[in-house]
Amino acid sequence: MADVSMAAMSGPRGAKPRKALSGRNIMLYGTLIVVSLYYILPLWVMVMTSLKGMPEVRIGNIFAPPVEITFQPWVKAWSEACTGLNCDGLSRGFWNSVVITVPSVIVSIIIASVNGYALINWRFKGSDIFFTILIFGSFIPYQVMLYPIVILLRELGIYGTLWGLVMVHTIFGMPILTLLFRNYFSSIPEELFKAARVDGAGFWGIYFRIMLPMSLPIFVVAIILQVTGIWNDFLFGVVYTKPELYPMTVQLNNIVNSVQGVKEYNVNMAATLLTGLVPLIVYFASGKLFVRGIAAGAVKG
Amino acid sequence: MATKARGGRLFRNMNAKIAAIPMVLTALVVFVGGTIWTVVYSFTGSKLLPRLKFVGFDQYERLWESSRWLTSIGNIVLYGVFALVFTIAMGFLLAVLMDQKIRFEDTFRTIMLYPFALSFIVTGLVWQWILNPEFGIQGIVRRMGWESFTFDPLYNPDIVMFGLLIAGLWQGTGFVMCLMLAGLRGIDEDIWKAARVDGIPTWKTYLLIVVPMMRPVFITTLVIVASGIIKLYDLVVAQTSGGPGTASQVPAMYVYDYLFTAQNLGQGLAASTMMLLSVLIVLIPWAYLEFGGKKHG
Structure with missing residues (x-):
């Protein structure tokens, strides 16, 4: 099924449309542009609101660009916004x-890639059964496993710690990542593997x-x-960590949805944008690889 | 492809077995073990700590008598039906538009898909702001002169789920569009040629030939979207916190509250078992269709 996701990326085929301004084209591009506006609007509103001062937010239009650009909300969101008694801003989150993402990404990818490799080249009795359980397990709502994992982490003595959360991310990332690596490794010619075996590699x-060297793209x-x-x-993040270790999303929610104090919408939007910035940068920098990643998650194993 | 190694059966292929330990443990201990644990303890009267004191179906009876749970179920069904229909219909229509050999396809796709990279928390908070009755859409229209204009889904218990739906669709349709587009691109060019030769109009080709051919793509999408809907949690927490009142409560919230704040474990576990049951209702027919009959799916 990998070829389907490849096909999605190969772009349009065939001859270019002949007439530029036919009725069909106006309809087509008109619809696409209107739809695009719906998608762009929230990002636009977020950026605009975060660059306004509170007086301007109160009298103005959320869609209008700021009359006076100020970066104060960004500074405040980053280093002064309060969650409860803590007022050191989103920077902590x-x-x-x-600190959570780096080890979780590394550990989960190492384990899943070795899994995928073992499943393709070193199949042992029952390995496919475990893989099937893994894939079906990925459909079980997290809520079903929340509490058993609390017990598990408590028994291991890592409940509430960074490594507890790393383990949880590794567990729940495993089905999709193993599937991803398994499918990719299965496309590497078996002869290579056999030749290496003959040469005595383990x-x-x-x-x-x-x-590893052949699979850098994946x-x-x-x-x-x-x-x-x-x-x-x-x-x-909420369930398995303590407040000192809350990830950015949790802290963001606590800042924006806190009931005390006057609502500072510009600071809230700056904080929201700051939290969304990392995935947005990854998304825009990675381009089609992102599409490939999510498409891999959608095809059956 | 098993390798010929020395030693007993257990030690054959030893390295692979050691490497697979995390996977085996995850599958057996967490996925199977955790699920069984939850189901078993949902039949107990556990309060603050899990205790094996069985109370039969008491927790379930209490669950289905709780008005908050009934609201949650009603909400998720309402949200689920609309979200399924709209994401799949919109996703498919957008994919068809994108498949018309258009210019700037990459740009349009980038725009439609970027919300999918954002978290539900960010999504919920942005739409909370846009739907703010004082400063958002309602406020703007009123200030333009239409004084009686009302559009405050997040403050109106009757339509709050639609406020969530607007945000949920914004986040997820781009993804479904990509899946559908991949499906459309996977259809043989010859089918189109044949349809053109026979003089079948484009819309008819899509409806009567392409859609039936894309059945597997539709089913896969349906399963992914549906299992995502059942888990709906972060978006509600960020956008409405379950309010106004309890008007936008969802099952995942009920589970979380009973497990971690109300200290009524048995009740929370019974609710999560019901969530599991609803996933199985989606999953089992799908697995049967996909893997039943033929050996390898």
Whole structure:
């Protein structure tokens, strides 16, 4: 099924349309532009609101660009916004998210890539059954496994710690990532593997010297998938960490939806935009690789 | 493809088995074990801590008598039906538009898909601001002179789920469009040629030939979207916090509150078991259609 996601990226085929301004084209592009406006609007509103002072937000139009551009809301969101008694801004959440995302991405990708490799080249009795359980498990609502995992982490002595959360992200990232790597590795010619076996290379030798160097693109796809997924996580951050370690999404929600104080919409929008910035940068920088990542998640294994 | 190694059966292929330990543990302990644990303890009277004191179906009876749970179920069904119909219909229509050999296809796709990279928290908070009755759409229209204009879904219990739906569709339709586009591109060019030779109009070709051919894509999309809807949580937390009152409560919120704040474990576990049941209702017919009959899907 990998060819389908490739086909999605190969762009339009065939001859270019002949007439530029036919009725059909006006309808077609008109609809697409109107739809695009619906998609762009929230980003536009976020940016515009975050650049206005509060007086202007109160009297103005949320869609209008700022009369006077101010970066004060950004500064405030980053270093002064309050959650409860803490008033050190979103920066704490940002660094927490970095500290959570980096090891989670690395650990989950290492484990899943080795899994995929073992499933394709080193099949053992029952390996496919475990893989099937894994894939079906990915459809189970997280809510079903929330509490058992609390117990598990408590038994391991890592409940509420960074490594507890890393483990949770590794567990829930495993089905999709294993599927991704398994499908990719299955497209690498088996002869290569057999030749390496004849030359006496073992499990790890083949992994590090053949599979890894040949699969860099899929590692990039996996990194994109995991960075955005883990950065955007909210539920696991709330359940499995303590307030000092809350990721950015949780802190953002606490800042914006706090009931005390006067609502500062411009600061809220700056904070929202700051939280969305990392996945947005990853998205715009990665382009078609992002599409490939999510398409891989959609095809059956 | 098993390798010929020395030693007993257990030690054959040892490295692969060691490497697969995390996967085996995840599958057996977390996915299977965790699910069984939840189902078993949903039949107990556990309060603050899990205790194996069985109370039969008491938790479930209490669950289905709780007005908050009934509201949650009503909400998720309403949201689910509309979200399914709209994401799939809009996703398919957009994919068809994108498939007309248009210029700037990459630009349009980038625009439609970027919300999918954002978290539900960001999505919820932006739309909370746009739908703010004082400063958002309603406020602007009123200030333009239409004084009685009312559009405040987040403050009106009757239509609050549609306020969430607007945000949910914004976030997710781009993704469905990409899946559908991949499906459309996977259809053989010869089908189109044949239809053109026979003089079948384009819309008819789409409706009567392409859509039936894309059945697997539709089913896969349906399963992915549906299992996402059942998990709906972050968006509601960010956009409405379940309010006004309890008007936008969803099952995932009920589970979270009973497990972690109301200290009524048995009740929370019973609710999560109901969520599991609803996923199985979606999943089992799909698995049957996909994998039943033929050996390898």
